[in-house]
Amino acid sequence: MAEYKVIGQNLPRVDAQDKVTGRAKYSLDIKLPRMLSGRILGSMFPHAKILKIDASRAKRLAGVKAVITADDIPDVRWGFILKDRTILAHEKVRYIGEPIAAVAAIDEETADEALELIQIECQELPAIFHPEEAMAVGATLIHEELHSYTAMGEIIRKNNVCSHTVIQQGDIETGFSGSDEVFEDCFTTQMVHQCYLEPHVAVCDVNHSGNLTIWTSTQSPFFVRSELAETLLMPISKIKVIPLNVGGGFGGKFGILLEPICALLAKKSNRPVKIVMTRKEEFTTANPRHPTIMKLRTGVKKDGTLVARAATLIYDTGAFAGMGPIVSCNGAKFITGPYRIPHIMINSYCVYTNKTPANLCRGAGSPQATFASESQMDIIATKLGIDPLELRLKNGVEEGDMSSTGQVLHGVGFKGTLRLASQKAPWVPHKPDIYQGKGIGCLQYETGTLGSSCCIRLNEDGTFALIIGTIEIGQGSTTILRQIAAEGLGVPVEAVNTAIGDTDIAPYDMGTGADRVTFSMGNAVLVAVRDMKAQLFQIGAMLLEANPDDIELQDGKIIVRGAPERGIPLSDLAMACHMLKGGPILAKGSYLAEEPPFNTQSIKGGFFPSTPAPTFATQIADLKIDPETGQVELLKITAAHDVGFAINPMAVEGQIEGGVVMGGGYALSEEIIFDQGKIINPKLADYKLPTALDAPQIEALIVQERSLTGPFGAKGVGEPGAAPTAPAIANAIYSAVGVRVKDLPITAEKLYWALKHNVSVQPSAISGQQNKAIGDRQKNLAPDL
Amino acid sequence: MTHQIELIINGEHYELMVKANKTLLELLREDLDLTGTKMGCGTGDCGACTVLLDNRPVNACLVLAVEARGKEIVTIEGLAQGETLHPLQQAFIDHGAVQCGFCTPGMILTAKALLDNNPNPTEPMIRRAIAGNICRCTGYTKIVKAIMAVASR
Ligand code: FES
Ligand code: FES
Numbered sequence: 001m002a003e004y005k006v007i008g009q010n011l012p013r014v015d016a017q018d019k020v021t022g023r024a025k026y027s028l029d030i031k032l033p034r035m036l037s038g039r040i041l042g043s044m045f046p047h048a049k050i051l052k053i054d055a056s057r058a059k060r061l062a063g064v065k066a067v068i069t070a071d072d073i074p075d076v077r078w079g080f081i082l083k084d085r086t087i088l089a090h091e092k093v094r095y096i097g098e099p100i101a102a103v104a105a106i107d108e109e110t111a112d113e114a115l116e117l118i119q120i121e122c123q124e125l126p127a128i129f130h131p132e133e134a135m136a137v138g139a140t141l142i143h144e145e146l147h148s149y150t151a152m153g154e155i156i157r158k159n160n161v162c163s164h165t166v167i168q169q170g171d172i173e174t175g176f177s178g179s180d181e182v183f184e185d186c187f188t189t190q191m192v193h194q195c196y197l198e199p200h201v202a203v204c205d206v207n208h209s210g211n212l213t214i215w216t217s218t219q220s221p222f223f224v225r226s227e228l229a230e231t232l233l234m235p236i237s238k239i240k241v242i243p244l245n246v247g248g249g250f251g252g253k254f255g256i257l258l259e260p261i262c263a264l265l266a267k268k269s270n271r272p273v274k275i276v277m278t279r280k281e282e283f284t285t286a287n288p289r290h291p292t293i294m295k296l297r298t299g300v301k302k303d304g305t306l307v308a309r310a311a312t313l314i315y316d317t318g319a320f321a322g323m324g325p326i327v328s329c330n331g332a333k334f335i336t337g338p339y340r341i342p343h344i345m346i347n348s349y350c351v352y353t354n355k356t357p358a359n360l361c362r363g364a365g366s367p368q369a370t371f372a373s374e375s376q377m378d379i380i381a382t383k384l385g386i387d388p389l390e391l392r393l394k395n396g397v398e399e400g401d402m403s404s405t406g407q408v409l410h411g412v413g414f415k416g417t418l419r420l421a422s423q424k425a426p427w428v429p430h431k432p433d434i435y436q437g438k439g440i441g442c443l444q445y446e447t448g449t450l451g452s453s454c455c456i457r458l459n460e461d462g463t464f465a466l467i468i469g470t471i472e473i474g475q476g477s478t479t480i481l482r483q484i485a486a487e488g489l490g491v492p493v494e495a496v497n498t499a500i501g502d503t504d505i506a507p508y509d510m511g512t513g514a515d516r517v518t519f520s521m522g523n524a525v526l527v528a529v530r531d532m533k534a535q536l537f538q539i540g541a542m543l544l545e546a547n548p549d550d551i552e553l554q555d556g557k558i559i560v561r562g563a564p565e566r567g568i569p570l571s572d573l574a575m576a577c578h579m580l581k582g583g584p585i586l587a588k589g590s591y592l593a594e595e596p597p598f599n600t601q602s603i604k605g606g607f608f609p610s611t612p613a614p615t616f617a618t619q620i621a622d623l624k625i626d627p628e629t630g631q632v633e634l635l636k637i638t639a640a641h642d643v644g645f646a647i648n649p650m651a652v653e654g655q656i657e658g659g660v661v662m663g664g665g666y667a668l669s670e671e672i673i674f675d676q677g678k679i680i681n682p683k684l685a686d687y688k689l690p691t692a693l694d695a696p697q698i699e700a701l702i703v704q705e706r707s708l709t710g711p712f713g714a715k716g717v718g719e720p721g722a723a724p725t726a727p728a729i730a731n732a733i734y735s736a737v738g739v740r741v742k743d744l745p746i747t748a749e750k751l752y753w754a755l756k757h758n759v760s761v762q763p764s765a766i767s768g769q770q771n772k773a774i775g776d777r778q779k780n781l782a783p784d785l
Numbered sequence: 786m787t788h789q790i791e792l793i794i795n796g797e798h799y800e801l802m803v804k805a806n807k808t809l810l811e812l813l814r815e816d817l818d819l820t821g822t823k824m825g826c827g828t829g830d831c832g833a834c835t836v837l838l839d840n841r842p843v844n845a846c847l848v849l850a851v852e853a854r855g856k857e858i859v860t861i862e863g864l865a866q867g868e869t870l871h872p873l874q875q876a877f878i879d880h881g882a883v884q885c886g887f888c889t890p891g892m893i894l895t896a897k898a899l900l901d902n903n904p905n906p907t908e909p910m911i912r913r914a915i916a917g918n919i920c921r922c923t924g925y926t927k928i929v930k931a932i933m934a935v936a937s938r
Contacts, residue, residue: 010881012878012879012881013878013881013883015883015886016877016878016883016886017870017878018886019883019886019889020861020870020874020875020877020878020883020886020889020890020893021821021861021862021864021865021870021874022819022820022821022822022860022861022862022890023821024886025820026823026887028820028823028824029814029820031815031818194921195919195921196885196887196921197823197825197831197833197885197887197888197919197920197921197922198823198825198885198887199824199825199826245885245886246885247823247825247885247886247887248884248885248887248921248922250921276824278827279826279827279828279830473885474884474885474886474887474922475884476884650881651881653881653926653927654881654884654922654923654924654927656924657923657924657925657926657927658884658921658922658923658924659924660924661924661925662921662924683826683828683830684825684826684828684830684831684919685828685829685830689919689921691915691916691917691919691925692911692912692913692915692916692918692920692925692928692929693912693913693916695912695924695925695926697926698924698926700926
């Protein structure tokens with residue numbers, strides 16, 4: 001793109017030098033004088049009444065400086081959508097690992113020893129591990145006071161269902177009666193973890209006047225600050241969250257987790273405290289992806305035209321809602337895929353069980369729905385004898401089509417991704433080899449919710465500081481926002497320095513998540529750029545005795561249009577400003593996308609019903625199966641993503657490639673396995689993350705159908721990478737061996753079993769405790785609320 | 786019980802008193818503030834703590850500090866020559882092989898050990914060599930490319 005000088009280019013990351021030399025600082029690296037180690041005691045029971053906690057022996061242990069239990073902390077319930085949890089368990093525990101008490105001691109060993117001295121008397125309650133049992137009439141209530149909890153928005157809740165979303169368009173019965181064929185399938189997905197490489201870490205220090213400073217591995221410092229203020233009953237102005245590099249997040253580090261516990265220990269001990277989560281604690285307590293049960297009923301015409309879809313989705317949110325209601329609502333929004341379906345009726349339930357609370361995980365509800373919807377697309381294609389690519393081209397959304405909530409879509413690059421991926425893969429209707437297959441998975445997602453703001457300041461040497469509170473979790477925002485600012489200002493990228501400020505200094509940002517940074521903060525940067533230019537031109541006009549409308553910024557100088565020889569270098573202008581006007585030139589920019597119109601009648605009990613910028617993707621998996629073992633070998637994934645406009649193509653590719661491998665792990669190996677509420681594989685070695693040997697060749701392809709509202713047309717790309725991969729793989733497995741697996745992950749064991757019996761894998765047909773449980777749950781889907 | 790050990794870290798000679806159960810990772814990160822070496826699990830499953838021990842990549846979380854007695858250790862801080870980055874460090878930057886950066890130090894050191902032994906590995910050899918280093922961000926594609934670029938020089 002010759003029209004741009006800085007964006008659209010593969011500039012190296014600004015943080016890369018520090019990261020390759022070991023200089024980059026993470027929360028894990030923080031060490032303060034007199035710092036103590038904090039450890040947390042988690043519940044042994046999945047569901048129990050707490051009768052008595054005796055921490056007296058722990059308190060007496062030499063080296064222990066503070067012990068806290070629910071008695072020591074404010075009795076406040078918190079939660080983003082639903083205020084349903086307390087910092088430490090109060091009266092009741094609801095999952096194994098739920099924090100009950102915490103200790104700060106001179107070292108971790110002493111803290112661990114102290115935890116063992118805390119005596120807890122509990123009375124066990126019946127526990128529920130399966131969301132359908134939780135939904136059954138008369139089920140034990142996990143939150144007896146659900147109705148009294150404060151909630152954001154109008155959520156529909158009842159018994160163990162903490163949120164129910166309904167999306168409806170057209171008339172579902174008319175749709176089915178007008179269909180030639182109706183397909184019914186049930187799909188299930190497992191719980192997985194983000195497995196960012198840096199564990200959760202918090203370091204807290206409280207000074208003499210009670211001001212709290214906190215270094216924490218988080219995606220959302222402003223959320224951490226407000227949630228801390230709320231839970232600790234402290235004014236926001238007394239809390240400072242200091243941003244550092246974050247060793248990955250993928251949704252798992254949004255909002256508080258360790259922070260309030262660490263702060264309370266610091267307060268009580270009057271010393272800095274650091275808590276580092278163990279991997280076991282990560283798996284047991286830290287925000288995994290919701291397991292689901294998804295039942296789809298889809299009506300089609302003989303020629304493949306989609307007519308109707310009814311779906312019942314169950315998102316198992318574990319012991320607390322977290323962002324679950326948004327996640328299950330996303331499932332409802334995206335279960336129709338990037339397709340035109342005139343008649344839809346979707347019920348999505350977010351359900352409490354006595355398991356680890358699930359939360360946001362790359363794609364927030366869409367990977368599950370995408371697996372179900374895209375798998376069923378291929379089932380339909382096979383039955384009707386239509387090529388899967390053709391079926392998608394036939395029904396795929398285009399400019400001006402409607403989303404499931406009746407939003408008119410603009411900047412729709414879906415078919416561009418289908419065409420590009422199928423051309424490059426390439427998509428050939430015949431099978432390349434026995435036991436080898438290709439499959440397609442597609443996605444529609446959303447970009448650009450919530451607000452961002454930033455400042456730009458002119459430095460004395462004529463360079464600019466872009467001041468943001470946006471956290472770099474690895475996605476490249478520091479580099480990309482700098483590119484956007486430099487392009488907007490018309491200066492070389494070196495003339496802009498991105499300064500990530502703490503919460504005392506930086507303007508508010510909602511955080512790094514929901515595919516929103518490039519879009520929302522990018523737009524905020526452009527608003528600040530306009531403000532900066534206006535101020536520069538105003539002062540320039542004064543100095544040059546000209547009309548501000550005639551002033552331009554060219555090659556680092558302020559000039560009168562057509563007379564560059566009289567220009568004032570920005571450095572002179574910056575200094576002149578201090579003399580003339582008594583202060584720096586400080587511009588600010590804020591951006592909050594307008595909510596695009598949608599059909600307000602179409603959705604009940606939902607969140608973010610329309611999106612500022614829809615995004616699309618097509619991935620094609622190419623794989624081989626070893627019939628002796630059922631092992632799948634991924635050969636190649638061709639991934640075409642509509643990103644609107646790639647501000648930094650290399651960074652975009654990096655997001656897609658990382659997403660694809662995470663999606664591959666979701667499809668084939670990763671699973672948190674429970675036995676009676678207890679995780680039996682809370683260790684990276686037993687969890688089976690993809691290594692370099694498991695990762696396929698990846699061809700990342702960029703489609704640029706510009707968004708009308710994104711900065712230079714850009715949309716988000718962080719989350720979509722991981723969603724279409726699993727169905728593409730499941731569909732490729734079907735094309736390879738004619739076996740349909742409807743339950744993730746598609747482990748070698750599962751596939752071997754299916755091949756041996758030559759049947760498609762319904763979840764109920766699988767051996768193993770976990771999977772048998774899923775099968776049992778399928779019998780009785782979703783009683784009406 | 787503490788022991789006295791002597792060892793060389795990044796070319797510098799150290800004489801230290803360490804507890805018998807202290808890991809090399811704790812020694813580096815906590816006692817010597819060499820925090821470039823990361824900790825992702827502490828149980829030998831992620832490779833973030835990889836350092837070179839007599840030129841062999843090891844998980845520092847699984848090595849006791851006393852086991853490093855008399856040995857030579859290279860951490861990520863010891864790789865660049867003054868201002869000049871090691872070719873692998875430069876290649877990781879140029880090829881976009883760094884995202885969150887948490888796996889990067891370990892990954893680069895593992896790659897260095899590979900290339901020191903075999904300057905011309907094939908792609909499968911590279912993938913095998915780094916299979917003990919988990920990267921959750923990049924999907925490995927650009928990491929493998931960066932290592933290939935240095936190997937083919
Ligand atoms: S920290 Fe040593 S292998 Fe993970
Ligand atoms: S760059 Fe984040 S784990 Fe590798």
